[in-house]
Amino acid sequence: xxxxxxxxxxxxxxxxxxxxxxxxxxxxxxxxxxxxxxxxxxxxxxxxxxxxxxxxxxxxxxxxxxxxxxxxxxxxxxxxxxxxxxxxxxxxxxxxxxxxxxxxxxxxxxxxxxxxxxxxxxxxxxxxxxxxxxxxxxxxxxxxxxxxxxxxxxxxxxxxxxxxxxxxxxxxxxxxxxxxxxxx
Ligand SMILES: [Fe+2]
Ligand SMILES: [Fe+2]
Numbered sequence: 669x670x671x672x673x674x675x676x677x678x679x680x681x682x683x684x685x686x687x688x689x690x691x692x693x694x695x696x697x698x699x700x701x702x703x704x705x706x707x708x709x710x711x712x713x714x715x716x717x718x719x720x721x722x723x724x725x726x727x728x729x730x731x732x733x734x735x736x737x738x739x740x741x742x743x744x745x746x747x748x749x750x751x752x753x754x755x756x757x758x759x760x761x762x763x764x765x766x767x768x769x770x771x772x773x774x775x776x777x778x779x780x781x782x783x784x785x786x787x788x789x790x791x792x793x794x795x796x797x798x799x800x801x802x803x804x805x806x807x808x809x810x811x812x813x814x815x816x817x818x819x820x821x822x823x824x825x826x827x828x829x830x831x832x833x834x835x836x837x838x839x840x841x842x843x844x845x846x847x848x849x850x851x852x
Contacts (some may be wrong), residue, residue, distance in 0.1 A: 669805055669812055670804055670805055670807075670808035670809065670811065670812035670815040670816065671729075671801040671805055672812070672816050673724070673815075673816045673819040673820055673823070674721070674724065674725065674729060674796075674801065674819060675797070675801065677716075677720075677721040677724070678793055678797060679715070680837065680838065680841055681716075681717055681789070681793065682793060683722065683841050683845065684709060684712050684713070684717075684841055684844065685785075685786055685789050685790060685793070687705075687709065687841075687844050687845055687848055688709060688782050688785060688786050689698065689786050690798075690848050691705065691706075691709070691781045691782060691848065692779060692783055692786065693705075693708045694851055695775045695778065695779050695782070695812075696779060699851055701769075701851070702847070703770055704843075704847055705844055705847045705848060706766045706769070706770065707766070708822070708843060708844050709766075709844060710759070710762065710763045710766055711774055711840065712837060712840055712841065712844075713755075713759045713762070714759050714760075714763065715830050715832070715837075716756070716837045717759075717789075717839060718752070718755065718756050718759060719826050719829075719830060720823055720826040720827055720830070721839075722752045722755070722756075723826045724819045724822045724823055724826070725748070725752070726749065727822050728818045728819050728821075728822045729804070729815070730745050730748070730813075732751070732808060732811075732815055732818070733745060733803075733804055733807060736807040736808065737808055738803075738807065738834060744795075744799065744800050744803070745800075747795075748792070748795070748796065748800065751788070751792045753794075755785075755788060755789060755792065758781060758784050758785045758788060760787065761777075761781045761784075762778070762781040762782060762785055764777075764832070765777035765778040765780075765781045766778055766781075816823070
């Protein structure tokens with residue numbers, strides 16, 4: 669399947685989005701969320717999602733779809749590119765509001781930013797999983813091994829630049845999940 673590498677990323681991203689939904693409920697009920705949950709969440713959204721995963725889509729996957737004749741400056745790909753920009757902007761706001769929360773204890777901006785992120789990313793992942801990736805699997809079915817090899821090469825390049833490995837981010841996600849389960 670041509671989107672295998674990207675779907676694997678989505679599974680990991682969905683775990684973080686779920687953890688953010690739990691964080692949101694905890695914040696709304698007045699619980700304190702420690703830095704050990706918030707900062708790894710920001711690291712994941714800025715680096716794994718925005719740099720690595722969106723880098724794979726933008727540098728390798730969308731151009732490959734373009735080569736099959738799908739327009740890249742309009743239609744679904746243009747919408748996805750615009751949504752990546754929105755994701756980056758919300759993540760940037762969320763970093764600011766998380767720092768503000770950690771220093772002042774005021775959760776309002778953080779609650780608003782996490783809620784926007786969860787909604788936006790939930791919709792983005794749904795559109796890719798159920799619309800764009802289905803189209804891509806048909807268009808790229810003859811070249812799926814090459815597609816996944818190219819995606820994995822971009823992943824390695826991006827993670828190398830960050831000084832990280834995939835295992836680092838898989839561990840980070842597990843840590844976030846276990847830290848959250850300790851709050852009650
Ligand atoms: Fe995307
Ligand atoms: Fe994606």
